[in-house]
Amino acid sequence: MTTSxxxxxxxxxxxxxxxxRERIITAAxxxxxxxxxxxxxxxxxxxxxxxxxxxxYAHFSAKTELLAEICTRGVASAVRAMEAALAMEGASPxxxxxxxxxxxxxxxxxxxxxxxxxxxxxxxxxPGDFQRVxxxxxxxxxxxxxxxxxxxAQGEFRIADPxxxxxxxxxxxxxxxxxxxxxxxxxxxxLADEMAALVLAMAQAQPARRTAAKVSRAPxxxxxxxxxxxxxxx
Amino acid sequence: MTTSxxxxxxxxxxxxxxxxRERIITAAxxxxxxxxxxxxxxxxxxxxxxxxxxxxYAHFSAKTELLAEICTRGVASAVRAMEAALAMEGASPxxxxxxxxxxxxxxxxxxxxxxxxxxxxxxxxxPGDFQRVxxxxxxxxxxxxxxxxxxxAQGEFRIADPxxxxxxxxxxxxxxxxxxxxxxxxxxxxLADEMAALVLAMAQAQPARRTAAKVSRAPxxxxxxxxxxxxxxx
Numbered sequence: 413m414t415t416s417x418x419x420x421x422x423x424x425x426x427x428x429x430x431x432x433r434e435r436i437i438t439a440a441x442x443x444x445x446x447x448x449x450x451x452x453x454x455x456x457x458x459x460x461x462x463x464x465x466x467x468x469y470a471h472f473s474a475k476t477e478l479l480a481e482i483c484t485r486g487v488a489s490a491v492r493a494m495e496a497a498l499a500m501e502g503a504s505p506x507x508x509x510x511x512x513x514x515x516x517x518x519x520x521x522x523x524x525x526x527x528x529x530x531x532x533x534x535x536x537x538x539p540g541d542f543q544r545v546x547x548x549x550x551x552x553x554x555x556x557x558x559x560x561x562x563x564x565a566q567g568e569f570r571i572a573d574p575x576x577x578x579x580x581x582x583x584x585x586x587x588x589x590x591x592x593x594x595x596x597x598x599x600x601x602x603l604a605d606e607m608a609a610l611v612l613a614m615a616q617a618q619p620a621r622r623t624a625a626k627v628s629r630a631p632x633x634x635x636x637x638x639x640x641x642x643x644x645x646x
Numbered sequence: 647m648t649t650s651x652x653x654x655x656x657x658x659x660x661x662x663x664x665x666x667r668e669r670i671i672t673a674a675x676x677x678x679x680x681x682x683x684x685x686x687x688x689x690x691x692x693x694x695x696x697x698x699x700x701x702x703y704a705h706f707s708a709k710t711e712l713l714a715e716i717c718t719r720g721v722a723s724a725v726r727a728m729e730a731a732l733a734m735e736g737a738s739p740x741x742x743x744x745x746x747x748x749x750x751x752x753x754x755x756x757x758x759x760x761x762x763x764x765x766x767x768x769x770x771x772x773p774g775d776f777q778r779v780x781x782x783x784x785x786x787x788x789x790x791x792x793x794x795x796x797x798x799a800q801g802e803f804r805i806a807d808p809x810x811x812x813x814x815x816x817x818x819x820x821x822x823x824x825x826x827x828x829x830x831x832x833x834x835x836x837l838a839d840e841m842a843a844l845v846l847a848m849a850q851a852q853p854a855r856r857t858a859a860k861v862s863r864a865p866x867x868x869x870x871x872x873x874x875x876x877x878x879x880x
Contacts, residue, residue: 448769450684531824532766535682553825570847573840576832579825580818580844587817590765591787598810606807610814613804614848 433471435461437485440478445525449479449533479533480541486526487548489519490586494555505563506617512559513585513608520588521600527589553578560615570616581611667705669695671719674712679759683713683767713767714775720760721782723753724820728789739797740851746793747819747842754822755834761823787812794849804850815845 439460443452454475458465472478497512520527530545537545557578563569571577585607598606673694677686688709692699706712731746754761764779771779791812797803805811819841832840 446769448684450682535680572843573832576837576840577844579822580841583821583824584814584818587821588813590817591813598807603810606810607814609806610811610848613850614844616847 436468436471441482441525444529449536476538480537482526483530483545486523486530487545489523490516491548491552493519494552505559506568510608510612513611514604516585517604517607518600520585521592524589524592568618670702670705675716675759678763683770710772714771716760717764717779720757720764721779723757724750725782725786727753728786739793740802744842744846747845748838750819751838751841752834754819755826758823758826802852
């Protein structure tokens with residue numbers, strides 16, 4: 413566009429505002445993660461950014477609004493992983509669960525600090541924000557147990573209590589924020605693959621469409637695909 | 647003892663001191679859990695107990711000592727579960743893992759508030775306490791991955807990466823402090839049994855000593871015992 417319409421100007425203004433918001437959130441994440449929410453003042457956030465407190469107030473009305481944004485982003489990353497897996501057209505429950513496992517692990521590792529802050533500081537959210545974020549989390553659990561139930565109904569999974577298994581999967585993956593170190597032994601991709609294999613093993617997944625050729629002494633349909641093809645026991 | 651030796655008097659004094667310490671810890675657990683560590687003063691703990699602050703200082707030198715005691719108890723409950731399972735004489739790795747699963751889940755549910763406080767407030771521990779508690783947790787993870795490796799070596803488990811699987815199990819069980827409600831759908835015993843079954847499924851446990859008679863279409867040795875005998879798919 414070479415016209416002098418106000419649209420591009422507004423676009424830049426919006427972009428600048430978004431960029432400033434992102435910088436504020438990033439600084440708040442670092443400080444809430446290192447020192448805790450209660451121990452962090454907006455003055456400290458401003459200082460870390462080299463700006464004044466009114467700069468922050470131009471974008472966030474209060475510290476609690478920053479916390480709400482951070483917690484929402486943490487949970488939203490898991491919700492997006494779920495939605496992408498459930499949207500896989502023509503995929504079986506086992507294929508969706510494998511994809512969810514990989515995406516969910518990746519989301520947690522990439523959002524490690526957001527998830528840590530959410531887990532630790534949830535009780536400092538305002539009641540309305542707390543309820544909204546809790547609803548997002550319950551929705552995640554509900555969709556996951558729905559996927560597990562679907563797999564049980566189709567004979568792909570063997571799970572006695574899908575609702576409990578959904579909470580167990582949420583825990584084994586979500587907890588990764590505690591032990592994950594970016595410079596650790598395994599890459600994000602390796603962790604995503606291995607953890608997804610553990611999720612499928614927990615569901616006793618029996619893939620409907622693929623065969624696990626490498627496993628001997630058992631019907632292929634009973635051998636969890638991932639553990640076999642990824643070389644379990646090595 | 648009917649003599650007038652000072653021993654029984656000292657005994658009572660010690661017992662009273664221990665009782666007072668327990669009451670202080672219980673009140674601190676409630677308040678740290680409800681309001682968070684930073685938002686709780688020793689005055690508030692004293693008020694909840696109907697005592698003065700010097701009463702508390704007679705037993706704890708500072709709020710951080712209370713936090714250290716609470717975090718230590720939370721982790722110690724899981725460590726005791728581990729030690730009891732590993733001490734089972736003549737038990738196979740699968741039997742030890744099943745026992746550990748049940749005991750670990752029970753410990754987490756019974757210590758729900760301690761584990762919650764530990765997870766949320768760990769960063770408020772003094773460096774020495776933080777290191778000591780972290781060492782207890784690493785020791786737990788280390789013993790669990792040792793048990794998984796032993797089971798793999800004996801052909802009872804199929805796990806590609808026992809160290810990662812140990813962290814996954816720690817997460818799926820430890821996370822229960824987030825969702826467990828004492829008045830919920832399942833009792834502590836039911837939760838312990840179901841979660842232990844999920845742990846064995848994740849390890850793809852093939853019991854060495856027992857047969858799973860109810861499973862058809864597959865060699866009994868490949869069918870995880872717990873899921874089969876507990877009626878998976880119902």
